[in-house]
Amino acid sequence: MSAEPIQALVDVGKGKTTRGVLRVIILALIAGASIASRLFSVIRFESIIHEFDPWFNFRATKYLVANGFYNFWDWFDDRTWHPLGRVTGGTLYPGLMVTSGAIYHALRTLTIPVDIRNVCVLLAPGFSGLTAIAAYLLTNEMTVHNSAGLLAAIFMGIAPGYISRSVAGSYDNEAIAIFLLVFTFYLWIKALKQGSMLWGALCALFYGYMVASWGGYAFITCLLPLHAFVLICMGRYSTRLYVSYTTWYALGTLASMQIPFVGFLPVKTSEHMPALGIFGFLQLLAFLDYVRSAIPSRQFQTFLWLFAGGTFAIGLAGLVVATSAGIIAPWSGRFYSLWDTGYAKIHIPIIASVSEHQPTAWPAFFFDLNMLVYLFPVGVYLCFQKLHDEHVFIIVYAVFGSYFAGVMVRLMLTLTPVVCIAGAIAVSSLLDTYLDARSPKPEEQVAESSEKKAPKSGLKSTDKPLVGIYGLWSKSAVVAAMGVYLLLFVMHCTWVTSNAYSSPSVVLASRMPDGSQHIIDDYREAYQWLRQNTKEDAKVMSWWDYGYQIGGMADRPTLVDNNTWNNTHIATVGKAMSSREEVSYPIMRQHEVDYVLVVFGGLLGYSGDDINKFLWMVRIAEGIWPDEVSERAFFTPRGEYKVDAEATETMKNSLMYKMSYYNFNNLFPPGQAIDRMRQARLPEVGPTLSTMEEAFTSENWIIRIYKVKDLDNLGRDHISAAAFDRGLKKKRAPKKKGPRVLRVD
Amino acid sequence: MAPKQRNTAAVAASAPSAPVTTVPIPTTTSTATTAAIKSSSSKQAASNTQAWDKVFNNITTHYLKTTPQRTKLLDAFMAFLVVVGALQFLYCVLAGNYPFNAFLSGFSATVGQFVLTASLRIQTTEANKKDFPAVSPERAFADYVVCSLILHFFCVNFIN
Numbered sequence: 001m002s003a004e005p006i007q008a009l010v011d012v013g014k015g016k017t018t019r020g021v022l023r024v025i026i027l028a029l030i031a032g033a034s035i036a037s038r039l040f041s042v043i044r045f046e047s048i049i050h051e052f053d054p055w056f057n058f059r060a061t062k063y064l065v066a067n068g069f070y071n072f073w074d075w076f077d078d079r080t081w082h083p084l085g086r087v088t089g090g091t092l093y094p095g096l097m098v099t100s101g102a103i104y105h106a107l108r109t110l111t112i113p114v115d116i117r118n119v120c121v122l123l124a125p126g127f128s129g130l131t132a133i134a135a136y137l138l139t140n141e142m143t144v145h146n147s148a149g150l151l152a153a154i155f156m157g158i159a160p161g162y163i164s165r166s167v168a169g170s171y172d173n174e175a176i177a178i179f180l181l182v183f184t185f186y187l188w189i190k191a192l193k194q195g196s197m198l199w200g201a202l203c204a205l206f207y208g209y210m211v212a213s214w215g216g217y218a219f220i221t222c223l224l225p226l227h228a229f230v231l232i233c234m235g236r237y238s239t240r241l242y243v244s245y246t247t248w249y250a251l252g253t254l255a256s257m258q259i260p261f262v263g264f265l266p267v268k269t270s271e272h273m274p275a276l277g278i279f280g281f282l283q284l285l286a287f288l289d290y291v292r293s294a295i296p297s298r299q300f301q302t303f304l305w306l307f308a309g310g311t312f313a314i315g316l317a318g319l320v321v322a323t324s325a326g327i328i329a330p331w332s333g334r335f336y337s338l339w340d341t342g343y344a345k346i347h348i349p350i351i352a353s354v355s356e357h358q359p360t361a362w363p364a365f366f367f368d369l370n371m372l373v374y375l376f377p378v379g380v381y382l383c384f385q386k387l388h389d390e391h392v393f394i395i396v397y398a399v400f401g402s403y404f405a406g407v408m409v410r411l412m413l414t415l416t417p418v419v420c421i422a423g424a425i426a427v428s429s430l431l432d433t434y435l436d437a438r439s440p441k442p443e444e445q446v447a448e449s450s451e452k453k454a455p456k457s458g459l460k461s462t463d464k465p466l467v468g469i470y471g472l473w474s475k476s477a478v479v480a481a482m483g484v485y486l487l488l489f490v491m492h493c494t495w496v497t498s499n500a501y502s503s504p505s506v507v508l509a510s511r512m513p514d515g516s517q518h519i520i521d522d523y524r525e526a527y528q529w530l531r532q533n534t535k536e537d538a539k540v541m542s543w544w545d546y547g548y549q550i551g552g553m554a555d556r557p558t559l560v561d562n563n564t565w566n567n568t569h570i571a572t573v574g575k576a577m578s579s580r581e582e583v584s585y586p587i588m589r590q591h592e593v594d595y596v597l598v599v600f601g602g603l604l605g606y607s608g609d610d611i612n613k614f615l616w617m618v619r620i621a622e623g624i625w626p627d628e629v630s631e632r633a634f635f636t637p638r639g640e641y642k643v644d645a646e647a648t649e650t651m652k653n654s655l656m657y658k659m660s661y662y663n664f665n666n667l668f669p670p671g672q673a674i675d676r677m678r679q680a681r682l683p684e685v686g687p688t689l690s691t692m693e694e695a696f697t698s699e700n701w702i703i704r705i706y707k708v709k710d711l712d713n714l715g716r717d718h719i720s721a722a723a724f725d726r727g728l729k730k731k732r733a734p735k736k737k738g739p740r741v742l743r744v745d
Numbered sequence: 746m747a748p749k750q751r752n753t754a755a756v757a758a759s760a761p762s763a764p765v766t767t768v769p770i771p772t773t774t775s776t777a778t779t780a781a782i783k784s785s786s787s788k789q790a791a792s793n794t795q796a797w798d799k800v801f802n803n804i805t806t807h808y809l810k811t812t813p814q815r816t817k818l819l820d821a822f823m824a825f826l827v828v829v830g831a832l833q834f835l836y837c838v839l840a841g842n843y844p845f846n847a848f849l850s851g852f853s854a855t856v857g858q859f860v861l862t863a864s865l866r867i868q869t870t871e872a873n874k875k876d877f878p879a880v881s882p883e884r885a886f887a888d889y890v891v892c893s894l895i896l897h898f899f900c901v902n903f904i905n
Contacts, residue, residue, distance in 0.1 A: 194877070197861065198887075200892075246864060251899070264849070294808065
């Protein structure tokens with residue numbers, strides 16, 4: 001796909017209009033290809049929302065479509081975070097929902113009957129087509145060769161690093177945010193090149209849209225000032241920089257403050273201060289520039305530069321003082337974890353517990369970017385060769401993007417665009433050099449000077465007439481090799497997309513022994529059970545991962561969900577899960593919990609279950625109640641995390657363990673119960689539950705739902721009541737000990 | 746960083762006779778800031794008061810000689826904006842920032858309008874012509890109007 005355009009351009013596209021038409025057709029095809037490659041999951045499974053966060057976005061979108069924009073803006077959601085509730089309208093990034101709501105209404109107006117679910121499912125692929133076009137535009141600002149832009153478009157369209165967050169059904173903020181990111185950068189470069197207020201204002205508007213869509217907007221907020229700062233340090237201050245930057249900052253900051261969730265952050269937090277600092281610095285520079293044009297004295301000029309430095313230092317000192325005095329909020333936890341990867345693990349387990357916040361493993365780079373990994377430095381090197389203002393941008397972006405992508409898996413997303421652009425520049429300059437069929441004959445080559453060859457080739461090394469590759473054989477060999485690499489790249493991308501990124505994770509697929517596909521649909525089975533068999537307002541307690549899904553699919557109130565805004569509340573759930581029944585029961589009663597949902601993979605060998613996440617629950621609970629929950633108590637004396645007979649007493653008595661393995665050994669012959677996930681043989685006698693009863697277990701036991709028992713009719717505590725039911729004789733309590741009370745630890 | 750017209754006349758005018766100092770100058774804001782900076786670094790100022798005087802005279806003569814009437818109007822507007830912004834800031838410091846929305850949008854309106862006007866001034870200045878090949882003065886003014894509209898829309902929306 002990616003090699004042909006150049007070929008075609010070289011062969012056919014001699015005339016300007018032909019080239020233009022071809023380019024439009026190729027771009028349309030690229031957009032189509034990038035959409036099509038994201039549809040694996042729809043074809044293989046169905047049109048369904050994926051994973052966790054998208055379920056919330058989907059639910060919010062449905063609310064928006066049903067209740068209108070103003071109600072959405074003021075939405076207070078009492079069905080999450082029971083009993084606290086959540087001011088949803090003020091704590092989300094509304095860009096995604098508003099976008100799909102607008103598309104939905106637009107299509108309705110055009111009398112195209114479309115389901116909101118399908119709009120949501122197909123939003124990400126649709127925007128990926130736009131991203132490819134934005135990458136084309138941005139790359140075209142970097143080089144004179146249009147082929148680079150087309151290559152960047154196709155790279156952007158199919159690079160797995162981007163596909164990972166934008167397959168059909170992955171209805172998340174990143175779905176539109178990456179398009180906005182690339183397009184904002186394009187507008188910024190355009191504004192900087194022309195020094196035009198209008199482009200700056202457009203850049204600010206799209207920046208505002210980006211702020212409305214994704215928390216990652218801070219990346220733009222830091223990158224543009226950094227670019228400006230680097231330009232200034234290189235002595236490249238220009239009036240164009242002043243016009244574009246100040247216009248962007250003045251309008252963009254105001255635009256970002258319109259979002260309730262962002263609010264006053266741009267003037268209060270440290271993340272946004274570099275932008276403000278550079279803004280002030282530019283004012284100063286503009287003035288100095290003016291004065292310099294008025295006064296010829298060189299001595300005075302140095303004085304002024306000293307003043308500029310002094311003011312900058314004073315501003316920085318003021319920032320530090322204001323931060324320490326608490327006027328400006330210090331860097332938030334997520335940002336600390338960007339500098340020190342160990343920080344989150346020690347201080348904020350809730351952040352570290354999310355797998356996408358982990359540092360990137362190196363194979364992930366190759367997996368997500370394939371050959372672009374090694375083309376990327378070449379592209380950056382070529383940028384160094386030209387080094388106009390826009391190339392400086394690519395270099396700065398490359399350095400920062402690489403750093404952040406190395407720190408956090410999720411930020412691979414922000415790196416991907418620059419990798420695609422730099423890779424495309426490298427490939428296109430290579431192909432331009434080698435695809436040039438014209439070559440001077442060896443005799444003339446000596447005689448003729450460089451003027452014939454130089455304008456055609458982009459590489460410096462070909463400026464000299466004697467150096468260069470003119471042999472048809474060597475040319476075709478290199479071009480063929482490159483073509484093979486490009487084909488391999490396409491194959492790799494398709495393979496990765498099909499195998500790694502197209503699973504909805506709500507529906508699992510497995511292979512039967514005969515090779516046919518078997519769908520495991522336990523999640524939806526269980527959520528449907530909840531929806532149909534429980535009261536409308538039955539509170540469901542589960543670990544926060546499943547909060548959004550329960551809200552979206554089962555439509556039942558939850559205690560905690562993926563929003564994770566209240567660490568204490570999550571720790572409460574963690575404590576309930578990791579403590580003994582006697583401790584958990586009062587907690588659950590206090591929170592009016594009716595059902596408890598756990599995910600158990602022991603029967604099927606499903607790795608993402610709650611026992612595997614259990615240590616995070618313990619850690620998060622320990623962060624709040626260090627003397628009641630202790631992580632160490634869940635490890636055997638040898639430091640192993642065991643679920644079999646060797647498991648510690650704390651582990652065996654924890655609610656999570658009991659709920660996971662309750663009745664599990666009945667499936668097997670006595671003594672043969674095996675947890676297939678952890679390859680552990682379970683003790684012969686399974687755990688007993690007295691404060692709750694099993695309500696539902698899905699087909700493959702992935703989801704187990706328990707009903708919390710009401711208080712005992714006879715006023716007994718649940719342990720003795722359960723013991724009585726099992727036919728055990730009540731133990732005579734020694735008289736001197738007094739009445740038994742419910743133990744509250 | 747195009748080499749600005751290095752005004753040799755200005756050097757000539759810096760001869761001691763220059764009677765310009767008495768003219769009430771519609772100073773650009775930034776002169777005010779440098780003045781502040783100057784006073785802050787008192788020891789340098791003390792040592793070369795003479796030089797500073799000369800420099801100051803140079804700037805004012807250059808300004809008065811080379812600035813067209815329309816640009817002066819822009820400068821007056823910018824000075825006005827600075828005064829308004831300073832007043833708002835003073836109020837915020839003295840009387841507290843209670844309606845923070847209102848303060849922010851008011852202050853950003855002045856700051857934003859100031860930088861937009863400064864951009865317009867830069868783009869319409871003859872000396873900067875070659876920095877902006879794509880921007881004619883008419884285009885600059887149209888841009889200015891559009892940007893100001895956007896700015897004030899946001900401010901009004903934000904003011905509560």
